[in-house]
Amino acid sequence: MLKAGFYLFITLFLAFAACRNTQERQNTGGKEIVSESADSSATARIKFAKDTHDFGDFAQGEIVTHTFKFKNTGDKSLLIQNIETSCGCLSASYDKKPIPPGEEGSIEVQFDSKGQYGKQYKIITIFANIPEKVTEIKVLANINY
Numbered sequence: 001m002l003k004a005g006f007y008l009f010i011t012l013f014l015a016f017a018a019c020r021n022t023q024e025r026q027n028t029g030g031k032e033i034v035s036e037s038a039d040s041s042a043t044a045r046i047k048f049a050k051d052t053h054d055f056g057d058f059a060q061g062e063i064v065t066h067t068f069k070f071k072n073t074g075d076k077s078l079l080i081q082n083i084e085t086s087c088g089c090l091s092a093s094y095d096k097k098p099i100p101p102g103e104e105g106s107i108e109v110q111f112d113s114k115g116q117y118g119k120q121y122k123i124i125t126i127f128a129n130i131p132e133k134v135t136e137i138k139v140l141a142n143i144n145y
Helices: 003-023
Strands: 046-050 053-057 063-071 081-084 092-094 106-112 118-128 134-144
Touching: 053 063, 063 134, 081 092, 081 106, 092 118, 106 118, 106 134
Parallel strands: 053 134
Antiparallel strands: 046 063, 063 106, 081 118, 092 106, 118 134
16 A cells, blocks of 8 residues: 555656646747746747758768858847757857847858768757757758769
């Protein structure tokens, strides 16, 4: 009986914790990340002009680049803390300085197709001081032999 009570307590605790951590995300065209909380404190927000880029068809071994433009639509400076890519063939560079509200910034992505072939779908994960903590941009390509 004590064991059943313990398991019931743990189950209710985990369910409550999961409900508290659930956040509503709104993804619209142009990918704007906004806070859904009732907190009226200042927040940084990131809005990409375009959150996906298709490099199209190109030959294996080529290196291609694209610059993603974004704007801080929040009322607090935006700080990109880190960027991770889904593949070693992809690298991203960005300005490490805070982006003031209303200002624009960019992330340059370089894709090295050496050893790759066929359709490619790569993700760049951006860690920033936005309410959701992370957001993603994507690149597509079709690499020919």
